Amino acid sequence: xxxxGTVDCFVTDLADAAAGGEACGFELRQNQRSYTWYGQYVGxxxxxxxxxxxxxxxxxxxxxxxxxxEGDYEIGLVPRVDGEPGWELLxxxxxxxxxxxxxxxxxxxxxxxxxAAAASERVLRRQGYRVTRTVNAETGAIQVRGTR
Amino acid sequence: xxxxxxxxxxxxxQAVVTSKGFTGAACLKATADIEKxxxxxxxxxxxxxxxxxxxxxxxxxxx
Numbered sequence: 001x002x003x004x005g006t007v008d009c010f011v012t013d014l015a016d017a018a019a020g021g022e023a024c025g026f027e028l029r030q031n032q033r034s035y036t037w038y039g040q041y042v043g044x045x046x047x048x049x050x051x052x053x054x055x056x057x058x059x060x061x062x063x064x065x066x067x068x069x070e071g072d073y074e075i076g077l078v079p080r081v082d083g084e085p086g087w088e089l090l091x092x093x094x095x096x097x098x099x100x101x102x103x104x105x106x107x108x109x110x111x112x113x114x115x116a117a118a119a120s121e122r123v124l125r126r127q128g129y130r131v132t133r134t135v136n137a138e139t140g141a142i143q144v145r146g147t148r
Numbered sequence: 149x150x151x152x153x154x155x156x157x158x159x160x161x162q163a164v165v166t167s168k169g170f171t172g173a174a175c176l177k178a179t180a181d182i183e184k185x186x187x188x189x190x191x192x193x194x195x196x197x198x199x200x201x202x203x204x205x206x207x208x209x210x211x
Binding site: 004005006007008009010012013016082084086107108109112113116117119120122123124126127129139140141142143144145146147148 | 151152153154155156157158159160161162163164165166178179181182183184185186187188189190191192193
């Protein structure tokens with residue numbers, strides 16, 4: 001039998017966040033409870049669904065640029081608003097946030113893909129699969145394949 | 149022996165998990181851990197192969 005499942009990706013294991021972050025030039029700082037951003041929500045961007053601007057800047061863990069310099073913004077790992085285990089990634093794209101997007105992609109797409117690939121590889125290896133990864137040079141899409 | 153294969157295609161924060169070569173509903177069990185590790189499952193679609201196999205099983209059970 002065969003089937004196809006579609007999954008919206010979140011961080012469910014900090015090891016995946018560390019590995020995905022490493023691939024994009026970030027370091028995971030566990031238990032850092034705040035992330036750097038503009039500091040005030042001025043209503044000039046669309047809010048992530050379910051998030052309260054009053055909580056912006058607070059988090060459970062942080063991804064920081066490995067070549068962090070003064071004034072850089074950071075990415076916060078905040079609990080999922082749907083109540084499921086794991087974290088969502090929040091950051092401020094304004095101003096210094098462009099340095100984050102230069103590494104992690106717009107809306108953190110590249111970082112999220114790397115985290116998902118790390119999670120896939122981790123679980124496949126645990127289940128005894130031989131794992132290979134390929135990247136589409138044109139689209140950046142990642143394919144992880146497990147065979148046994 | 150047919151090998152079991154799981155393929156995860158990832159782009160823009162969304163993953164499509166495809167399983168091939170499994171016996172019975174084992175594919176659902178095999179991919180469950182991966183889907184759980186990735187996040188929130190939004191859809192699950194049997195492929196033509198799975199539908200064909202399922203139909204065969206159902207016919208056999210009625211005989």
